[in-house]
Amino acid sequence: MRVAVVGGTGSFGQAVAKRLVDAGVEIVIGSRDAERAREAAAALGAEGANNDDAVRSVDLVLFAVKADAAVDTARDLRQSIGSTPVLSVCSELVFGPGGVKPAPEATSIAKRIQDELDAPVVAGLHSLAASNLAEALTDEDAFVCGDDAEAKELALDLAGRLVSGRAVDCGPLASARALEGMTAVIVNVNKRYKAHAGLRITGFE
């Protein structure tokens, strides 16, 4: 499998890319700046390119840009992505004195990205923390949702290479609103309990 990580210079993109390279996945790190991408990629044994070039000729585009830039970035990359499936890991967080909250928007970022693209968009990996992923395969489940069966299978395959738990199909893209909110839950738990929390679903093998 060949995967482009858009925004792959960030902490999440780097951590995911590291695990996937170890798992034998061909990775192209994408950035707005090709040189920055190449530098970040070299440390991982991956390729680097500007985002436009990175998303061409891959099996899956992993969208790991800063959340508030995700929808605009999708719009900019529409032609280059074409019909290649996209996995959005983006979660919008609002930081305040009472803790971290999910963004108040009624629709998920994944749905808003879907509205900008001709490609099928699935969402997932929101409950995995970059700091956990950067160390080793993490002992938790990974959650993926989406409306396109083939794109979701691809994303589940990829998710299964990141965790020692299960890659769990969480249903249609409408579930992305809940999955994106999980990032806020994890950040609050980590802060409250000084932890490196992850999630596991019980009740099925």
Ligand SMILES: NC(=O)c1ccc[n+]([C@@H]2O[C@H](COP(=O)([O-])OP(=O)(O)OC[C@H]3O[C@@H](n4cnc5c(N)ncnc54)[C@H](OP(=O)(O)O)[C@@H]3O)[C@@H](O)[C@H]2O)c1
């Ligand atoms: N960090 C986590 O543990 C975690 C957990 C779950 C989900 N996520 C999600 O994963 C995504 C990446 O997280 P992160 O912590 O790695 O984020 P980040 O470091 O803030 O940003 C990732 C990359 O986004 C690109 N970027 C920044 N501003 C941009 C803009 N205005 N337009 C286009 N690209 C821009 C940058 O790449 P270039 O400057 O090289 O283009 C940057 O390296 C986020 O959407 C986040 O919600 C993160």
